[in-house]
């Protein structure tokens with residue numbers, strides 16, 4: 001069938017034609033907005049899940065729904081930032097929020113105050129005043145400038161929340177890849193939200209990230225569990241996966257045979273990214289409607305090739321030879337959580353000497369720690385890819401770490 005009509009979206013973060021199986025999360029999000037707007041306490045959300053399950057797509061959907069409900073939305077993608085970059089990112093977001101609540105020329109006392117707090121907050125990392133320039137406020141020293149991130153961020157969130165409330169608006173920060181925040185940064189955000197919930201202000205944050213984030217937030221503040229829910233998203237169940245394959249095709253007047261659907265679900269195990277990639281491969285190969293089981297069979301090779309190119313290899317390309325050897329050794333043990341010393345045994349090294357490599361892979365977001373002492377791939381089916389890519393386990397020479405270079 002024609003490429004131009006292909007309704008599937010095998011691209012990171014792409015809005016899928018049908019966002020299947022996320023009704024519970026969307027309901028929870030709408031309740032959060034509605035309750036916050038009424039000044040009722042509601043728990044914010046941090047959505048967790050493996051790579052390619054649709055966290056970014058869900059955050060995008062949240063953004064659309066929030067805007068539809070007349071909320072001001074701020075999107076941030078966290079990365080390994082020092083505090084000044086993190087402060088800058090937050091400040092730019094909140095600056096935009098204030099200007100969206102009302103154009104500068106029409107600011108009242110609440111917005112003026114929030115503008116002053118924001119300008120003062122930005123002073124240390126933005127001495128040239130790029131952030132405060134357009135806000136054009138005076139007398140702003142001494143606010144939110146203690147340099148204690150949790151304190152300053154709280155003051156800032158409260159002032160923006162008060163301005164939003166005065167204008168009957170809400171502000172939601174949508175933070176993707178939230179696992180990349182430093183512990184103190186996450187802790188500070190949690191403390192700021194704690195205060196705005198206590199004050200019943202319509203400002204909140206919703207995050208998405210890899211699974212270890214729940215543990216991180218738990219460490220960050222013992223009360224995070226009371227402020228946040230941690231919905232886990234993963235592969236789609238049978239009925240939702242069926243919908244994710246069939247509905248987009250139907251919108252183009254193309255059907256799927258039952259047989260074809262069952263096989264497609266079996267091949268993808270219902271993982272959203274895999275569904276889009278296979279859907280697209282099948283679409284390109286099939287001659288006519290309805291799509292048959294043979295069409296699926298004939299597309300599997302192209303599907304796997306597409307996944308290797310777009311989804312798996314990009315992640316491996318960033319790894320050093322030792323990191324790659326570590327990933328390959330993990331794959332040898334199979335999917336699922338693996339003990340650090342079992343991986344070390346495969347590589348004939350001590351688990352201590354491999355500790356830094358393991359931490360690097362966690363920092364890069366390739367592995368996560370589902371339980372103490374264990375690591376697991378963040379990318380579904382990465383074990384199979386590693387075996388395809390590196391047929392044998394490579395036992396690294398002793399003391400090669402100093403010679404390590406990035407493979408790219």
Ligand SMILES: Nc1ncnc2c1ncn2[C@@H]1O[C@H](COP(=O)(O)OP(=O)(O)OP(=O)(O)O)[C@@H](O)[C@H]1O
Nearest residue numbers: 011012013016020051052053054055056057272273
């Ligand atoms: N609920 C869904 N139903 C069908 N397809 C979906 C769904 N959610 C996401 N997708 C599709 O799956 C793919 C992966 O989505 P997305 O990039 O949002 O995942 P992610 O969890 O953010 O991944 P990563 O951790 O790599 O950033 C995209 O092609 C998207 O269109």
Ligand SMILES: [Mg+2]
Nearest residue numbers: 013055056057
């Ligand atoms: Mg994403």
